[in-house]
Amino acid sequence: MTEFFQQLINGLAFGSILALIAIGYTMVYGILRFINFAHGDVFMLGAFAGFYLAPKIATVFPLPSIAGAIAVLIVSMLICAALGVAIERLAYRPLRKRPKLTVLITAIGVSLFIEYAGQFFFGAAPKKFPDILPVLPITKIGGLSLNSNQLIVLAVTLILLVALRFIVMKTKIGTAMRAVSFNPEAAALMGVNTDVVISFTFALGSALAAAAGILWAVNYPSIDPLMGILPGLKAFVAAVLGGIGNLPGAALGGLIIGVTETLVSGYISSTYRDAIAFAVLILILLVRPSGLLGKKEIEKV
Amino acid sequence: MNILRPSIICTVAFTIAGLLTGCNKPSSVPGAGDDTIKVGEFASLTGSEATFGQSSHNGTQLAVDEINAAGGVLGKKIQLLTEDDQSQAGQSATVVRKLISSDGVVAILGEVASSRSLEAAPICQQNKIPMISPSSTNPRVTEVGDFIFRVCFIDPFQGTVMANFARKTLKLQNVAVLTDVKSDYSVGLAKFFKEGFTTTGGKIAAEQNYSGGDKDFNAQLTSIKAANPDGIFVPGYYTEVGLIALQAKQLGLTIPIFGGDGWESPSLVQIGGAALEGDYFSTHFSPQASTPAVQNFVKKYEAKFKDAPDAMAALGYDSALILADAIKKTGSTDGTKIRDALAAEKDFPGASGNITIDANRNASKPAVILEIKNGAFQYVQTVAP
Numbered sequence: 001m002t003e004f005f006q007q008l009i010n011g012l013a014f015g016s017i018l019a020l021i022a023i024g025y026t027m028v029y030g031i032l033r034f035i036n037f038a039h040g041d042v043f044m045l046g047a048f049a050g051f052y053l054a055p056k057i058a059t060v061f062p063l064p065s066i067a068g069a070i071a072v073l074i075v076s077m078l079i080c081a082a083l084g085v086a087i088e089r090l091a092y093r094p095l096r097k098r099p100k101l102t103v104l105i106t107a108i109g110v111s112l113f114i115e116y117a118g119q120f121f122f123g124a125a126p127k128k129f130p131d132i133l134p135v136l137p138i139t140k141i142g143g144l145s146l147n148s149n150q151l152i153v154l155a156v157t158l159i160l161l162v163a164l165r166f167i168v169m170k171t172k173i174g175t176a177m178r179a180v181s182f183n184p185e186a187a188a189l190m191g192v193n194t195d196v197v198i199s200f201t202f203a204l205g206s207a208l209a210a211a212a213g214i215l216w217a218v219n220y221p222s223i224d225p226l227m228g229i230l231p232g233l234k235a236f237v238a239a240v241l242g243g244i245g246n247l248p249g250a251a252l253g254g255l256i257i258g259v260t261e262t263l264v265s266g267y268i269s270s271t272y273r274d275a276i277a278f279a280v281l282i283l284i285l286l287v288r289p290s291g292l293l294g295k296k297e298i299e300k301v
Numbered sequence: 302m303n304i305l306r307p308s309i310i311c312t313v314a315f316t317i318a319g320l321l322t323g324c325n326k327p328s329s330v331p332g333a334g335d336d337t338i339k340v341g342e343f344a345s346l347t348g349s350e351a352t353f354g355q356s357s358h359n360g361t362q363l364a365v366d367e368i369n370a371a372g373g374v375l376g377k378k379i380q381l382l383t384e385d386d387q388s389q390a391g392q393s394a395t396v397v398r399k400l401i402s403s404d405g406v407v408a409i410l411g412e413v414a415s416s417r418s419l420e421a422a423p424i425c426q427q428n429k430i431p432m433i434s435p436s437s438t439n440p441r442v443t444e445v446g447d448f449i450f451r452v453c454f455i456d457p458f459q460g461t462v463m464a465n466f467a468r469k470t471l472k473l474q475n476v477a478v479l480t481d482v483k484s485d486y487s488v489g490l491a492k493f494f495k496e497g498f499t500t501t502g503g504k505i506a507a508e509q510n511y512s513g514g515d516k517d518f519n520a521q522l523t524s525i526k527a528a529n530p531d532g533i534f535v536p537g538y539y540t541e542v543g544l545i546a547l548q549a550k551q552l553g554l555t556i557p558i559f560g561g562d563g564w565e566s567p568s569l570v571q572i573g574g575a576a577l578e579g580d581y582f583s584t585h586f587s588p589q590a591s592t593p594a595v596q597n598f599v600k601k602y603e604a605k606f607k608d609a610p611d612a613m614a615a616l617g618y619d620s621a622l623i624l625a626d627a628i629k630k631t632g633s634t635d636g637t638k639i640r641d642a643l644a645a646e647k648d649f650p651g652a653s654g655n656i657t658i659d660a661n662r663n664a665s666k667p668a669v670i671l672e673i674k675n676g677a678f679q680y681v682q683t684v685a686p
Contacts, residue, residue: 125568270512
């Protein structure tokens with residue numbers, strides 16, 4: 001039983017990182033109805049922003065420390081928010097009136113561009129992510145080993161999700177986001193500046209991806225320019241699983257994928273990990289085609 | 302999906318490039334034109350096993366420079382043409398095809414990783430171009446054909462060495478094995494270790510797998526912890542081994558972790574840090590060994606690269622030296638003649654020990670066991686074949 005709970009904690013820590021990435025996919029889909037395939041690469045850029053920032057921040061806050069780690073996290077989130085806005089402005093906005101497929105292919109292009117520009121500028125060899133958090137002794141609760149990093153991942157994810165919920169439900173810009181997601185034309189007629197709302201959505205999603213990148217790098221301190229491909233793909237699956245366009249759905253989907261993969265690796269075989277995780281996705285989509293928490297959309301003809 | 306795309310583009314691009322240059326080139330004697338002898342090298346200069354490729358390449362380059370400074374071979378200088386396969390599957394076949402068909406090399410040196418040597422070997426065999434792998438230890442590499450050689454020991458020997466070390470020196474009873482199922486090297490070494498460990502009375506407590514490129518090993522390590530072993534054998538590459546050691550310590554596993562020559566890289570300790578203290582691995586060479594051949598090589602390498610050589614550097618160096626020696630002995634750059642001369646090499650004095658090529662074109666030579674102590678690799682013992 002101890003082993004099962006340990007696996008559950010492993011899975012939740014892994015899944016909550018996926019959840020943070022999945023929210024970015026789902027927010028952009030909710031507003032623009034297209035998949036931003038470059039999102040996984042913004043996650044990678046977040047980790048590299050942290051990598052290059054850490055030595056600079058260490059001159060202000062000595063690293064590893066909690067204050068320093070928070071500074072690295074926030075500055076990386078700001079940098080990636082700006083990058084997300086820039087990607088939207090340069091690559092997607094000029095195509096907004098074009099067919100969705102054009103934007104989708106552009107997104108794949110942007111993704112490959114970031115990956116290989118990353119290999120050019122950062123080098124292809126994996127880099128050691130600096131220790132930004134103090135390593136606390138392992139807490140043992142009845143045979144369970146809780147390490148500080150896993151707990152921090154869970155805590156930061158929870159705080160960010162609550163903050164996101166607040167922004168979307170209680171603020172003016174959040175209300176505008178929901179209005180644009182519901183009907184962009186009607187929202188524009190009511191005086192909502194859709195350009196600002198879309199830029200804000202990209203900023204928010206990219207900041208969460210950067211946070212996921214930092215949390216990932218703290219847990220798995222070996223980073224490379226192609227590290228975003230697989231987590232990005234899995235987070236996309238998580239977003240679809242939870243019901244694309246639905247924020248709590250994306251978080252739930254991330255946790256389900258994380259826990260399923262960990263349990264399959266732990267109890268069956270890691271060789272079948274991805275196969276089984278994707279089989280679960282297909283099964284859920286067969287029963288609920290719009291995802292776990294997604295609403296059925298009626299196409300008007 | 303994304304991973305496949307660039308390799309397809311490169312394959313197409315190189316095929317076209319190969320066709321174009323192939324058509325334009327006058328049909329001279331391959332590689333023996335002008336005043337140089339062209340030797341091809343393919344290595345993982347970038348990507349996940351970059352430190353292997355770079356070390357191996359440095360060693361090879363050092364040997365070629367030395368040979369040329371001493372007047373070259375058959376009165377000609379050796380020209381080393383190096384291609385990067387980016388540590389990616391599919392790339393080595395492409396670059397080796399290019400080296401043979403468009404550059405016209407007389408022999409191929411490479412690779413460290415067995416999976417990538419296995420990709421290139423059939424191409425060399427078909428074209429009757431001798432290939433010397435400096436440090437691929439999977440037995441299947443040289444089984445491809447009679448043009449494929451290596452200057453390192455093979456995994457059945459390495460697996461047995463580590464099994465005996467675990468049983469006799471570490472006195473382990475029950476070990477877990479964590480294998481990279483994507484790597485021919487890892488799967489092979491795990492198999493030979495398990496055979497060696499169980500025939501000497503040990504038990505395999507748990508077997509878990511991962512795929513090269515994974516970052517999260519908590520699931521596998523938690524299962525291993527539940528099986529309560531007294532050691533973990535991880536026959537993987539340094540990129541993942543560092544993370545595995547870190548996560549094992551975070552889960553409260555304090556038992557020794559040990560593995561093979563895939564561990565040997567400065568990046569291992571950079572990533573794994575203190576979590577690796579007291580862990581062991583087997584390899585081909587230690588710069589701390591006191592024999593004159595080793596010390597001579599270490600001095601030359603440090604003078605050129607300002608860094609201590611590792612096993613991959615020593616083997617890269619030996620692969621180029623033994624090739625030059627074979628060309629010298631046979632007096633020709635013909636592939637079949639070089640092969641015959643290589644097959645007859647006996648007690649060749651290399652930096653990584655004396656190399657005798659056996660009937661299966663493998664080198665039979667001793668292994669070294671190193672311990673990770675204070676973030677550095679410490680020599681423990683040498684095991685003769």
